[in-house]
Amino acid sequence: MIAVHFGAGNIGRGFIGQLLNQAGYEVVFVDVNQELVDELNLRQSYEVQLATEGAPLSQVTGVRAILGKDIETVAQTIAQADLVTTAVGPSILPHIAGAIAEGISKRLAGEARALNVIACENMIGGSQQLKGYVYGLMSPEDQSRADEWVAFPNAAVDRIVPLQKHADKLLVTVEPFFEWVVDQSQIKGEVPAIEGVTYVFDLAPYIERKLFTVNTGHAVIAYLGYLYGYGTIDEALQDQEIQQAIRGALQETGELLQKKYHFEKETHEAYVEKILGRYSNRMLADHVTRVARSPIRKLSPNDRLIGPATQCVERGISAEYLGLAIAAALLFDYPEDPEAMQIQSDRKQNGFAHAMQSYTGISEESLLGAIVMKHARSLQDRIISN
DSSP states (O other): OEEEEEOOSHHIIIIIIHHHHHTTOEEEEEESOHHHHHHHHHHSEEEEEESSTTOOEEEEESOEEEETTOHHHHHHHHHHOSEEEEOSOGGGHHHHHHHHHHHHHHHHHSSOOOEEEEEOOSSTTHHHHHHHHHHTTSOHHHHHHHHHHEEOOOEEEEOOOOOOOOSSTTOEEEOSOOEEEEEGGGOOSSOOOOTTEEEESOOHHHHHHHIIIIIHHHHHHHHHHHHTTOSBHHHHTTSHHHHHHHHHHHHHHHHHHHHHHOOOHHHHHHHHHHHHHHHTOTTTOOBHHHHHOOHHHHTSTTSTTHHHHHHHHHTTOOOHHHHHHHHHHHTOOOTTOHHHHHHHHHHHHHOHHHHHHHHHOOOTTSHHHHHHHHHHHHHHHHHHHO
16 A cells, blocks of 8 residues: 655654554655655655653654655656645645646546545645645546545644754654544545544544644744743743643633533543643753744634634633734744744734734724734733833
């Protein structure tokens, strides 16, 4: 069995690629990093280290890689593959659509058989968005045939894999916890037998539980941690104000999730405590600037901050701590992050309220807008005083 996986980075190797390998797939990575591709092809293996006591290592063997710009080879491999997955980041999905479209077309020209393409990204409906990009590059005839044989099942994925550097270029450190949930109702053909994957017929509760707990909480710590001068997530969590903010934000999102999806209160609170324990893992040493990066995407209407905040307000749930995190995100001014610099340029030229409206869709006159503005003034006063 062959699995083509786009993205040979830390998440690709340390999470998705490892599970696919353990399930018996020959994993063929596709990446734009020539050095990484060459190293994978030279060694055809790599190690994954768990960030836990003893730092145990496991070997992933029988892998190879293709350079992303070699569209023909990528397409030929997809034509023969049993599964296609991605872990490239939402903004990169349009850029890999061409190779996937060509691969599907080649596949359909031969003996047609089912293929599932699963986008393992931190976003809602990632596979369906990828499908839109892919279909936009295919002929109407191929689109019609693909409807019969090719599926793009949505997925929710969760594993903390921080930025890291090792003497071994391929070694990757990951946390012990992981979750990969796939919408079984959208699958074509046989359900892929991958140990560690949970198949469900209603993905929405799992996607929003993860996004509005793990990603929301991470964002609260990262944006406040950056403004308060901390370097890593575990350091920021030692700050009592940040602890109060994250617990407050996750209480707000928890109330929302319980109302929407009828999660049991005790079960969800236990889930939150597990998440908080994961953040404080010092062996991960996750940098606040990595977690906070790309604030424009993370401030979009359906993402980890604005999504739950607006839904909380609509349902009469407090969004006080979520509003604080939104304000902090709009003040994130890390010089090496282009999206942060874009927001700051807009804020300085046109004012905070204009930037808030432009990047979040929240107006100054709204209830949520008033909360965010209040916290922005307080944070700015704190920054000036320091």
